[in-house]
Amino acid sequence: MNRSVVVGAAQLGPIARSESRADVVDRLIALLSEAHRAGCELVVYPELALTTFFPRWYTEDSDEIDGYFERSMPGPETSRLFDEAARLGIGFCLGYGELTPTGEHFNTQILVERDGSVVGRYRKVHLPGHEEHEPWRRFQHLERRYFDPGPDGFGVWKAFGGVVGMAICNDRRWPETYRVLGLQGCEMALIGYNTPIHYAPDPSQDSLAGFHNNLVMAAGAYQNGMFVVGVAKGGVEEGVDGLCQSQIIAPSGQVLAQCITNGDELAAARCDLDWCARYKKTLFDFDRYRRPEMYRLIVDQVGVVVPPHAR
16 A cells, blocks of 8 residues: 655745734735645644734733634634645635634644545644743743643544644644654654744744754654654744745655745645654664653653752
């Protein structure tokens, strides 16, 4: 059986605060059409792909914030994307703000198969940033104010001929993300991100933003024998410079395709899911080599505790 899937990383450039959902969906469909011409079967869009990155502003107006969230998916503005994708026979992964009927706010991604059906939903686990206004910053990073932590953990779904998982932005920096997916047999992790290049708590990291982006995703791919598709919304958005460098990474850790601009761009690669077995059944054969009894600290402890004998 051929388990090869052509994947498109559909990077987005800046989305202005004033830009309408309809205009953004037009851009998503344009990338979808380009992906169709490139033979893609799966297109991956960024985190919060339908709006500007609103957590950079502080407000106490809940109605204003709720305006950035989707109450249904597909919804009035996004149904065109679903219809066109189904017509073309292309699946996609889309990040957006989700407002549930019970009033919860999640940073969410969905996985849609080639027939337009939603097969998976993931809600961001690792929320970065801060909760209250910090006026010393050039811009805010208020994800912890505007989103609830994802309650479902990291799941996988059988789709596109393999086992697919999802993660969002800051999740990609944590090795536990990939390992939990890997322990469920994940063969392809789809990760959308919005990453400002300036990191206010430690600006010395700014020049390393691109290096760190590749480092964590390539390590996660290699150490768990999976493809990783990392897709950005970046460029200078409302005065804030965001990292781009969307990329498709093989289980070997090698970059198969990468975007080179700071705007709307598609990078595509054919991903042979059987490649994963070269690592899952050899160097990273979990059944043979893992010793979970030695890893209890990972799940039993949150912060750093120096043991008494080390002091």
